Amino acid sequence: MFKTDILIIGTGLAGAIAAITAADLGRQVTILTKTEELLSGSTPYAQGGIIYRGTDDSPEKLKADIIEAGDGICWEQAVDQLCAIGPQMVEECLVTRCNVDFDKTENNEFHLTAEGAHSSARIIHSKDRTGAIIQKSVIEELTKHPNIKILTNTTVVDLMTLSHHSTNLLDIYEKPACFGAIVLDNVSGSVYPVYAGKTILATGGLGQIYRHTTNPSESTGDGIALAWRAGARCFNLQYVQFHPTTFYNNRESFLISEAVRGEGGVLIDKSGNEFMQKYHELKSLAPRDVVARGIHQTMLETNHPCVYLDISFKNAEWLKNRFPTIDAYCNRDGVDITKEPIPVVPAEHYSCGGVGVGLTGKTSLRRLYAIGEVSCTGIHGANRLASTSLLESVVWGYLAGKDAVETFNENDYYPEIYPWEEAQEYIDPALIAQDWITIKNTMWNYVGLMRTKNRLVRANVTLRHLQSEIEQFYKKAKMTKEIVEFRNGVQTAVAVTMATLEARVSKGTHYLVK
Numbered sequence: 001m002f003k004t005d006i007l008i009i010g011t012g013l014a015g016a017i018a019a020i021t022a023a024d025l026g027r028q029v030t031i032l033t034k035t036e037e038l039l040s041g042s043t044p045y046a047q048g049g050i051i052y053r054g055t056d057d058s059p060e061k062l063k064a065d066i067i068e069a070g071d072g073i074c075w076e077q078a079v080d081q082l083c084a085i086g087p088q089m090v091e092e093c094l095v096t097r098c099n100v101d102f103d104k105t106e107n108n109e110f111h112l113t114a115e116g117a118h119s120s121a122r123i124i125h126s127k128d129r130t131g132a133i134i135q136k137s138v139i140e141e142l143t144k145h146p147n148i149k150i151l152t153n154t155t156v157v158d159l160m161t162l163s164h165h166s167t168n169l170l171d172i173y174e175k176p177a178c179f180g181a182i183v184l185d186n187v188s189g190s191v192y193p194v195y196a197g198k199t200i201l202a203t204g205g206l207g208q209i210y211r212h213t214t215n216p217s218e219s220t221g222d223g224i225a226l227a228w229r230a231g232a233r234c235f236n237l238q239y240v241q242f243h244p245t246t247f248y249n250n251r252e253s254f255l256i257s258e259a260v261r262g263e264g265g266v267l268i269d270k271s272g273n274e275f276m277q278k279y280h281e282l283k284s285l286a287p288r289d290v291v292a293r294g295i296h297q298t299m300l301e302t303n304h305p306c307v308y309l310d311i312s313f314k315n316a317e318w319l320k321n322r323f324p325t326i327d328a329y330c331n332r333d334g335v336d337i338t339k340e341p342i343p344v345v346p347a348e349h350y351s352c353g354g355v356g357v358g359l360t361g362k363t364s365l366r367r368l369y370a371i372g373e374v375s376c377t378g379i380h381g382a383n384r385l386a387s388t389s390l391l392e393s394v395v396w397g398y399l400a401g402k403d404a405v406e407t408f409n410e411n412d413y414y415p416e417i418y419p420w421e422e423a424q425e426y427i428d429p430a431l432i433a434q435d436w437i438t439i440k441n442t443m444w445n446y447v448g449l450m451r452t453k454n455r456l457v458r459a460n461v462t463l464r465h466l467q468s469e470i471e472q473f474y475k476k477a478k479m480t481k482e483i484v485e486f487r488n489g490v491q492t493a494v495a496v497t498m499a500t501l502e503a504r505v506s507k508g509t510h511y512l513v514k
Contacts, residue, residue: 007196012041014372014393015202021401023147046131047257054120059083070381166415177366221492223374236353237499243349265311308341361400382508
């Protein structure tokens with residue numbers, strides 16, 4: 001029997017901080033990722049930075065900005081917690097514990113910048129690759145910790161719960177609880193249970209269910225699907241944030257950080273005219289949902305496949321030093337950001353909803369936590385404020401890891417489970433590829449930036465039919481990471497569509513067209 005005190009699914013910032021916290025407090029932790037490398041998920045792609053505190057800042061000012069960006073439906077208790085202890089957590093967990101190298105001024109103080117919808121320059125960063133620098137530093141601490149066991153190339157098939165996996169039929173009357181997960185070794189193909197006193201979901205986003213996304217390939221909505229099937233409460237799934245500015249090149253979506261606009265970049269149409277003043281008083285620094293729709297509308301009005309982000313009026317040397325990653329990427333595609341505007345389009349970026357949790361990351365299912373993007377803490381409301389995601393990951397990662405240890409029960413119940421039944425049927429990869437295209441196009445066209453009731457009904461019918469077929473594939477297929485992701489992707493798409501159909505009021509990123 002493979003048994004661990006605390007099982008953490010996902011090695012992004014939230015999962016890694018939870019693992020280090022719980023391990024520091026003496027518990028044996030197992031952390032796993034379905035990818036070959038630990039440096040996975042969306043954290044390494046976070047360019048702009050993480051909220052700290054500005055020189056003229058206060059928790060009250062930050063709270064007001066978060067709630068304004070969230071269109072007034074953020075959970076106030078969660079926002080208060082983030083604003084009160086966030087900067088302290090950055091210092092303790094990232095600066096002191098993990099030695100993250102944030103950019104400094106000549107006076108050896110953190111260099112502060114602003115981003116869209118922030119009323120103060122309160123963002124600290126490491127040039128334009130903040131997430132990667134943070135995650136590399138955190139992983140160094142993770143890999144050398146004696147209390148942490150790391151499993152790479154390991155995919156979670158399902159969470160184990162009393163109601164679904166116990167061989168004791170009377171366990172259906174017990175309060176629902178999670179006691180670990182069924183996992184797949186991607187290399188050997190073996191499927192086996194990992195028993196755990198506490199399980200923490202830190203699986204990241206769901207961007208791959210959309211045609212255009214800034215998310216990495218592993219963001220297939222696994223955590224939402226796992227929690228949904230296990231019976232944990234999920235909510236606010238209709239609030240899917242589309243980043244306004246990704247590089248337009250007809251290939252992958254490369255994010256052009258909001259920090260470019262924070263440093264003065266201006267959005268213009270194909271004729272060189274600014275247009276955001278028509279949509280918001282903050283113009284190019286308006287909340288992301290407003291900017292994304294403004295771009296979308298301008299593309300329609302000008303009959304042009306993109307708009308442009310111009311920061312070429314800044315000093316060339318300064319630009320190259322401030323945004324080296326963006327500069328290098330754009331140059332590879334023949335765009336010199338020091339001399340010309342950057343072609344940009346919106347893309348799916350962040351799920352503001354997720355698995356519902358409390359102030360320490362506990363879900364509605366006993367012994368199960370959720371942290372990071374897979375969770376819904378209530379911080380983001382209907383639209384995430386820039387650079388809150390990394391801070392939320394640190395705060396809730398720390399609090400979940402701490403709570404999992406402090407409430408650990410040595411006498412927790414671990415039932416006998418049904419043995420895994422191995423199927424052997426080969427599934428044609430062409431079928432999987434085509435069905436993924438259907439999922440992505442359905443979500444992009446019907447459950448995207450602009451929604452109508454008819455589009456959502458069409459999406460629900462299409463995805464429900466597809467899910468039924470995929471479940472039949474799943475029952476017969478030889479288990480692989482791709483099959484698991486496929487099943488999770490359609491389940492997450494169905495969950496998002498159902499939530500969107502039920503949401504009758506336009507708020508933030510959920511924009512209903514009459």
